[in-house]
Every structure is written in C-alpha cells, then in structure tokens.
Amino acid sequence: MSLETTISDAIKDAMRAKDKLALDALRAVKSQVLLLKTEAKDAEVSDEQVIAILQRMIKQRKDSYDQFMAQNRTDLAEVEDAQSKVIAKYLPAQLSPEELEVELKKIISETAADGMKDLGKVMGIASKALAGKSDGKSISTMAKQLLS
Structure with missing residues (x-):
C-alpha cells in the first residue's frame, strides 16, 4: 500500500x-x-x-x-x-545518531572524501541515500564532524 x-x-x-x-x-x-x-x-x-x-x-x-x-x-x-x-508518524523510522554516523562513514569511504573540501560530494550522495531516514541538518552536522 x-x-x-x-x-x-x-x-x-x-x-x-x-x-x-x-x-x-x-x-x-x-x-x-x-x-x-x-x-x-x-x-x-x-x-x-x-x-x-x-x-x-x-x-x-x-x-x-x-x-x-x-x-x-x-x-x-x-x-x-x-x-x-x-x-x-508517516515517515520511515529515523536513524539514530549512531546509525547515521555509520552510514556517513560508509559514504565517506566510498567517495574517498578526505576533508571539508569534499563535503559537497558527500552531502549530495548522503542526501539522496538517507532521504526520509534523517533530516538534512543532522546529516550536514554529522558529515562536517566526520570530515573535519
């Protein structure tokens, strides 16, 4: 349905x-x-x-x-x-911060991102892959922490 x-x-x-x-x-x-x-x-x-x-x-x-x-x-x-x-209630289950961190680490390793200069590349992929599972602000904050 x-x-x-x-x-x-x-x-x-x-x-x-x-x-x-x-x-x-x-x-x-x-x-x-x-x-x-x-x-x-x-x-x-x-x-x-x-x-x-x-x-x-x-x-x-x-x-x-x-x-x-x-x-x-x-x-x-x-x-x-x-x-x-x-x-x-009608959104898919949201990722916990720990799950979000794991997903972002996978994306960072797949894109071979190695610093803040690659934030745009990571955010583009992460926003599409995690759509509905986490909001953009959380994804951005976590990505910045992991890349810095």
Missing part, C-alpha cells in the same frame, strides 16, 4: 474518531500531495515524493513552533507541535 493511500485511510479514521487535530494535519498533507499531482500532471506520486512533502511540512511546523514560543504564544505552539507529531 502506498504512503498516499495510507494517509487517505488515516484521514477517514480521524474523521470517525472526530480527531480534529489529526484530521487538520492529514488534510494539509493530502492537499500538498494533490498540488504535486496537479503540477506534475501525473496520476501517481511516488512514496519518495510524499516523504519529501512530509519532511517539508514537519520542518515548517517546527519553525512555526519556534516562532510562536518566541512570542509566548504557547497555545498556537502546542498545535504546531502536535501536528508535526501526527505527520511524523
């Missing part, structure tokens, strides 16, 4: 359960998926594309959370945090 179908089923479940928070978050995801389909003029959207949408939406909600907390608007911040947790 595709990730898009899983999200559609989750919307139905949230409707039945009258879970407004989950319903709002999942409808936003569905909206972004439909926008992508319309722009691409494609009937099918791959799971990788949906994962990219999910990651982008989580990042947006975390940014909003930080802004609301800076303005002492905890009521709005809590909504953003809760929605990001709902959306995160």
Whole structure:
C-alpha cells in the first residue's frame, strides 16, 4: 500500500474518531500531495515524493513552533507541535545518531572524501541515500564532524 493511500485511510479514521487535530494535519498533507499531482500532471506520486512533502511540512511546523514560543504564544505552539507529531508518524523510522554516523562513514569511504573540501560530494550522495531516514541538518552536522 502506498504512503498516499495510507494517509487517505488515516484521514477517514480521524474523521470517525472526530480527531480534529489529526484530521487538520492529514488534510494539509493530502492537499500538498494533490498540488504535486496537479503540477506534475501525473496520476501517481511516488512514496519518495510524499516523504519529501512530509519532511517539508514537519520542518515548517517546527519553525512555526519556534516562532510562536518566541512570542509566548504557547497555545498556537502546542498545535504546531502536535501536528508535526501526527505527520511524523508517516515517515520511515529515523536513524539514530549512531546509525547515521555509520552510514556517513560508509559514504565517506566510498567517495574517498578526505576533508571539508569534499563535503559537497558527500552531502549530495548522503542526501539522496538517507532521504526520509534523517533530516538534512543532522546529516550536514554529522558529515562536517566526520570530515573535519
């Protein structure tokens, strides 16, 4: 079953359960998926594309959370945090820092990277290989530590 179908089923479940928070978050995801389909003029959207949408939406909600907390608007911040947790349920399992380090060491050895000058090469491969499993910021931070 595709990730898009899983999200559609989750919307139905949230409707039945009258879970407004989950319903709002999942409808936003569905909206972004439909926008992508319309722009691409494609009937099918791959799971990788949906994962990219999910990651982008989580990042947006975390940014909003930080802004609301800076303005002492905890009521709005809590909504953003809760929605990001709902959306995160549909991402693949995230790599732990130790697992991320192991994967990056493999990539570094495969590319024969030997310093910060090769960061771009490592990041290009790592971003594609670890898409959905870790966010770009974590990958970048760990890659910089390993290459320096």
